[in-house]
Amino acid sequence: xxxxxxxxxxxxxxxxxxxxxxxxxxxxxxxxxxxxxxxxxxxxxxxxxxxxxxxxxxxxxxxxxxxxxxxxxxxxxxxxxxxxxxxxxxxxxxxxxxxxxxxxxxxxxxxxxxxxxxxxxxxxxxxxxxxxxxxxxxxxxxxxxxxxxxxxxxxxxxxxxxxxxxxxxxxxxxxxxxxxxxxxxxxxxxxxxxxxxxxxxxxxxxxxxxxxxxxxxxxxxxxxxxxxxxxxxxxxxxxxxxxxxxxxxxxxxxxxxxxxxxxxxxxxxxxxxxxxxxxxxxxxxxxxxxxxxxxxxxxxxxxxxxxxxxxxxxxxxxxxxxxxxxxxxxxxxxxxxxxxxxxxxxxxxxxxxxxxxxxxxxxxxxxxxxxxxxxxxxxxxxxxxxxxxxxxxxxxxxxxxxxxxxxxxxxxxxxxxxxxxxxxxxxxxxxxxxxxxxxxxxxxxxx
Numbered sequence: 309x310x311x312x313x314x315x316x317x318x319x320x321x322x323x324x325x326x327x328x329x330x331x332x333x334x335x336x337x338x339x340x341x342x343x344x345x346x347x348x349x350x351x352x353x354x355x356x357x358x359x360x361x362x363x364x365x366x367x368x369x370x371x372x373x374x375x376x377x378x379x380x381x382x383x384x385x386x387x388x389x390x391x392x393x394x395x396x397x398x399x400x401x402x403x404x405x406x407x408x409x410x411x412x413x414x415x416x417x418x419x420x421x422x423x424x425x426x427x428x429x430x431x432x433x434x435x436x437x438x439x440x441x442x443x444x445x446x447x448x449x450x451x452x453x454x455x456x457x458x459x460x461x462x463x464x465x466x467x468x469x470x471x472x473x474x475x476x477x478x479x480x481x482x483x484x485x486x487x488x489x490x491x492x493x494x495x496x497x498x499x500x501x502x503x504x505x506x507x508x509x510x511x512x513x514x515x516x517x518x519x520x521x522x523x524x525x526x527x528x529x530x531x532x533x534x535x536x537x538x539x540x541x542x543x544x545x546x547x548x549x550x551x552x553x554x555x556x557x558x559x560x561x562x563x564x565x566x567x568x569x570x571x572x573x574x575x576x577x578x579x580x581x582x583x584x585x586x587x588x589x590x591x592x593x594x595x596x597x598x599x600x601x602x603x604x605x606x607x608x609x610x611x612x613x614x615x616x617x618x619x620x621x622x623x624x625x626x627x628x629x630x631x632x633x634x635x636x637x638x639x640x641x642x643x644x645x646x647x648x649x650x651x652x653x654x655x656x657x658x659x660x661x662x663x664x665x666x667x668x669x670x671x672x673x674x675x676x677x678x679x680x681x682x683x684x685x686x687x688x689x690x691x692x693x694x695x696x697x698x699x700x701x702x703x704x705x706x707x708x709x710x711x712x713x714x715x716x717x718x719x720x721x722x723x724x725x726x727x728x729x730x731x732x733x734x735x736x737x738x739x740x741x742x743x744x745x746x747x748x749x750x751x752x753x754x755x
Contacts, residue, residue, distance in 0.1 A: 322703055322718055324352040332356065335371065353717070354710050363388025366731050366738050368715070377741050379716045379730045382684075385573055385598035386644050387733040393601045396640035397633055405633045408435070409625070414635035421642055425580050426609055427589045433609045435630035439569040439596030440468025442606040445624070446592045447472060447532065449610060450563040453617040456527030457489040460517050464495050464540040464721050467532055467567055476532060479539045489526050491517035495540035495721045499677045499688055500695055506545045507552040514553065518560055530563035530591070535582035536571040541720030542686025542727060544679060547578065550586040563614065566590035569606075570684070573598045574645055574732060577655035577682025585681065600637035604628065654732050657739070658682040661728070664743040672750055674701060683734055686719070687726040697722030701753070708749040714742055 324340070326348075332340060336359055343350065358376070362369040365387040368376045378388070386393065400414070408415060419433050436442045451457055459476055461467065466479045474480060475487030486492075493513035496506045503509075518528050535550065537543035554564045571582025572595050578585035581593070591614055596606030606629075618624075628634070645651070662678055662685060669675035673692035680686055688695075689702035702724040706716055719727045730738065 322353060322706055324355060324357050328355065335359070353715075355707060356710075358710075358715075365389075365733050366735070374713065376710075376713045376715050377730075377738055377745070379714055379728050379742055381715075381731065382570060382575065382729050383597045384602045385575070385732050386601050386641055386650070387731045390601055390640075390644065390733075392644050393603075393637050393640045396636040397603060400633045400636035403632075405631050407625075407627050408630045412632050412635075414632045414639065415630045418635045418639045418642070421639065422607070423609065426593065429589050429611055430593060430609045432612045432615045433607055434615075434624065435634075436596075436606040436608070436626050437604040437628050437634075438468070439567070439594060439606050440470050440473050441626065441629075442569075442594040442596055442608045443467045443473045443476075443532065443565070443567060444470040445618075446565045446594050446608050446610070447476070447529075448622075449608075449614055449618040450530045450565060450592060452622075453614045454527070454529045454561060454563060456529035456562070458491065458518075458521040458526040458528045459487070459489065460491050460493060460514055460528075460531045462495055462533065462537060462540050463492045464719070465492075465532070465534065466539040467534075489521075491521060493517060496537055496543050496545065497541065497721070498543055498545055498679065499541075504544075504546040505549055506543070507549040510549075510553050511556045514556060518562075528560055528562045530565060531557055532565045532567060534567040534570055535586065536576060536681060536684055538570045538684070538727070539719050541688075541725040542680055542684060544576070544585075544681040544684075548586050550583070550588050554588045554590070563591040564588070565592045565594065567594050569594065569596045569598075570729075571681075573641070574651045574654050575682055575684050575729075577651065577658045580645075580651060599641060600634055601641050603634050603637040605634040605638050650732050654682045657734050657736075658684070660736070660739055661685060661734070661742075664739055665728070665746070668743065668746050668750070672754075674698065674750070674754075680728070683730055683732055685726075685728040687728065688720075689724045689726060697724035699724045702726065704753055705749060708753055709745055712745040712749050714745040714749075 359371045360368050361371050366378050368378050461476050464479045466477045467473050474484055476490050498504050521528055557564050566583040568582055576582050576585055583590050591611055593609040599605055665678045669678055675687055676690040677688035689698050691698045702718055717727045719725050
């Protein structure tokens, strides 16, 4: 029987085991030992953790000067140490950094600019510091507007770590209690379901969970979905399949919350927002991480009437949210996207990336399915000739890739899907490096 990610949770995937501390030597051993002061909750990647000291573009450098290709980190979406963002932050930090209870142009200019990328129905925006906070506020707004509590997510969803949102993030691990008013549908596994037209299947699964809520006296408030289902295994599906899902949610009196922390800001290559590749209009959109290239910044964009239901009786203040420095960083990212035509670049490089992985997979039966949109790819690692997930080999593969100076991670309900998600400044030289390292890593493991 295949193990599932319930066995360890998303944060345990490919994490360093502190019981192996003595296998490390020198300064790395000492630094990892010193991390005990941070407590036992944090996790490190890889069985030999990386001590990184510098980044530039798609490349990271460790304390020994070794260079790595970052194929995983979506947070610095415009590249590590992007000079445009660095300059914007430096200039603003030299002038002023304070909170939103004073008037400042940066938050207003950016709010108007960012909303111009949204459907007309989404006409209000609030800022936070993390995607967790954005999703927390979005769920609260949805619940107050609908008068319901019940929220549906996917079986491997990760939406954040507040008390409310942890209860809607089953991928954190089996020891984390889920909300009694939440319901899950299985991961929309297009590989094993045998179709990319996932709309009818998802509608059936959602309907079953709404009916279960009613049996338990829970009123449906809506769904919270990441439009590319990142933690579920990177499931782009056919363009437009979510249209029937949104229609069903609205007929049932709920709201559709689009978690764009990962698919947003051109990541899918088809459109600026992940939801836009499906031609849908969410009721609430959340975002974070990439929007300011690593500066703590997130947002909730929302219909005015939905926000009013919350705002009538709930003032909201978040000390560092929307501060001038974060807004300067976010505006620099938005400007950089436009000036460098990042959307078209992401689409083109994504097509090349999947073609290169397909080329390797054609000779490697362990790589059974290559899927994605833009610079966001999932690759199924299976036992040859089957659809059975091979998580141990997948873990070995990303460890071997690390030895070959490429950094990626895993996701999916079986913990076997390679999650390939480089900064959007990924280029042809990076592609050649990655393809060669993938081929070499498979050779080293299979021979």
